[in-house]
Amino acid sequence: MKTWFILLAVLLPLPWILQAIGSYAAIASYILIWGLAAIGLNLLMGYTGQLSFGHAAFLGLGAYGAGLTLKHLFPSTPLAVTCGFLLAGIAAALMGLLITRLRGIYFATFTIAFSQFFYFIAFQWNDLTGGDDGLRGFARQPLHFPSFTLDLSSSEAYYYFVLPIFLLSSFLLWQLVHSPLGRSFLALRENSLRARFLGLRPERYLWISFTISGSIVGIAGALLALQINFAQPSFFHWTTSGTLVMMTFLGGRWHFFGPLIGAALYVLLEELLSSYTQEWMLFIGILFILVVLFFPGGIAGLATKRRST
Template identity: 40%
Template sequence: MNEISQTLVQTSAEPRNWFETARRHRALLGSLFVLVFPLIMPFTALAVNILIYGLYALGFNLLFGYLGLLSFGHAALFGTGAYLCGIAIVHMGLPWYAAILMGILGGVVMAAAIGALAIRTRGIYFAMVTMALSQCVFYLFYQAERWTGGENGLRGINVRIIDIFGLKFDFIHPLTRYYVVAAFVIAALYVLSRILASPFGAAIEAVRENEARARASGYNVTLTRLIAFILSGAFCGLAGALMALHLSIVPIEILHIETSGMVVMMSLLGGMGTFFGPFVGAAVFLMLENLVSLWTVHWQLIVGAVFVVCVLFFPAGIWGTILKWIKP
């Protein structure tokens, strides 16, 4: 009888062990998928866009999905990263890697500035404050025409050769461009995985679940919110810098409120609070945009209908629902 019970316990533990093993190695599994992703996409440029917007949504999801703060101002972080990367190349003549670091730093500084003003508010007030501050950033970059190009955007971000320790790669080649972007995305996946597995990752989820209990347990809730916002800004700044290199221009629309709304849709479509949800949401959104726009200029209507259906019938998002189905 004991042998039968032991066998049943081992059998029931196997799927749980499989799921936990996959969760522990989620960054590795995500990296492997990123490496083969362009092989299953219709064209490489779409795959690059999905990676970049997925990274942007990843940064937003750290704040929204894991901490529970809904921001309508993340376009400011994304756009600041893009503009500072472009300014570093066009106006300062810095190499591509220094420009990317400038973009990350820009996202961090902008997140610290916005976060310091917004994190003391809650709920809809936090969303409105971040949106208002984002619009201020939009106006600031719009007026700095000498540096940003104003209405025409910043042009001339031409990176043709990627030089890594003496090895030169043709950045114009689509696959080379994809894998350069993929290298940064893979690094970001590992960094996020370590953040979530750290005590700080437990702290931000504790604040999300019960702020009063987290404060009573000794957590500095205000500081936790600010650090999470700054980390979110680092990911979004990196995504913006990669977008500037990918497009060779930075359009002023990158700072528009629509860019903030788009990342909210991507996160909800994929599944907020999930590791791969932002990339799934970005893939669904961008593929729908590319496919439906071939048939009609009113593609937003179709994408909006799909979004409503997902919210009504898959409130956990596409990837979140899949996890619920396969989780033992």
């Protein structure tokens, strides 16, 4: 529980900390949203041992699901997040049925193809998705309670809407990875054949991990669309999946909150470097290569190693 108290101590005042150092409160929401997406991916990659370059599909489905809900169904922010979560979760469950027998590069390649399939749908279906211009015409709505209404239009207010969703989702995943089911995921990561001899069915557990992972990324996608009141086809692109993988590796894929650290580092470096050069991605790419070569456990792994010495 000490980890959670430290996390709360950092996250509760985060918008004000960022403003104090000359940044923007909205950056805090981006850190949580991308951090949640990376943590969701890491359930599959770090705990189950399967690399996916297609999780942008679930980010995009969550975003478009939320946007279309607000635009065409009902103007409710919680409903929009729920619909984005369900749409991504259903897609992950169906996709998982097709790829549970694949492993390694074949698994990763199939996920890329799946993500690009949705990218081209979003790019071409102008009537529904807005095509290349993206989905517009929606905005996050205030939260209505019996005695008052909470306006979410400000960056600070929206951050404190995102924060409990992030904490609840992360806590449920934390409980999952420390449960017998989570131990089964680790068994698949370490030795799938031995896990089968122990009575586990790798295809079933990989499907469960993939479905949960995609659902969590879908929540992040819905929150991202509500953050910018916009959804665009690039959310589906394989480069977005690559960004999530980079965040996970930078922070540490063998540590639960490593992806959150990686997301925070990525978002802050992007904001800082992009103010000086358009080639900011080059510098993040160099950092990523150095971390993979010299610190394979990521920043969280380096911190753990220092504390143990």
